[in-house]
Amino acid sequence: MLIHTIFGLASALLYAYLSFNDKRSAKEEVREARAVSARGPGEEGEREVSAELRWHLTRLCGENWEVLDGLVLIHAPGSTFPTAEIDHLAITPFGVFVVETKHWAGVVTHGETDDTLTLTTVDGQRCVRTSPMKQNAAKVRFLRKLLPPRLWIVEGLGVFSHDAAMVAPTLHASNGAA
Numbered sequence: 001m002l003i004h005t006i007f008g009l010a011s012a013l014l015y016a017y018l019s020f021n022d023k024r025s026a027k028e029e030v031r032e033a034r035a036v037s038a039r040g041p042g043e044e045g046e047r048e049v050s051a052e053l054r055w056h057l058t059r060l061c062g063e064n065w066e067v068l069d070g071l072v073l074i075h076a077p078g079s080t081f082p083t084a085e086i087d088h089l090a091i092t093p094f095g096v097f098v099v100e101t102k103h104w105a106g107v108v109t110h111g112e113t114d115d116t117l118t119l120t121t122v123d124g125q126r127c128v129r130t131s132p133m134k135q136n137a138a139k140v141r142f143l144r145k146l147l148p149p150r151l152w153i154v155e156g157l158g159v160f161s162h163d164a165a166m167v168a169p170t171l172h173a174s175n176g177a178a
Contacts, residue, residue, distance in 0.1 A: 001084050045103025045161035066091040075142040084139050096151035098139050100132035105164035110171055132158025
């Protein structure tokens with residue numbers, strides 16, 4: 001019953017987004033089209049993670065789960081960034097999980113701050129990236145405010161999907177390791 005309630009809430013959020021989306025300007029549509037076309041490898045990682053989530057949740061929960069991919073939340077209407085995309089929202093008997101997928105190739109280590117990670121790519125380049133947990137923080141807070149805490153645990157996860165990704169064992173889970 002509660003899963004149906006959450007699914008209804010997610011549907012209402014999606015409907016609100018679609019209504020908002022219809023009123024966007026042509027400039028916003030061009031910006032979004034550029035962003036989507038630049039996401040190619042990331043989309044591949046998201047598809048892989050979605051399939052893995054579904055397989056494991058079926059093993060753990062039978063049919064008592066729901067995964068919503070590419071869910072857009074309108075979490076801050078009227079602000080500069082009113083929406084946030086959730087790569088995967090997993091609703092299970094164990095809680096609600098906000099999953100941020102990263103399709104990075106290389107070694108992932110702690111960054112300069114708690115909000116960053118350092119990616120050393122396979123060709124030796126070092127890049128500072130925002131931690132998936134930092135990216136998820138506002139989405140997790142938003143969902144925690146919406147859902148009764150005694151009934152629903154809401155947690156954020158970061159998943160590295162690339163076959164050539166290696167997460168350093170010293171990286172603490174709060175920085176984005178999963």
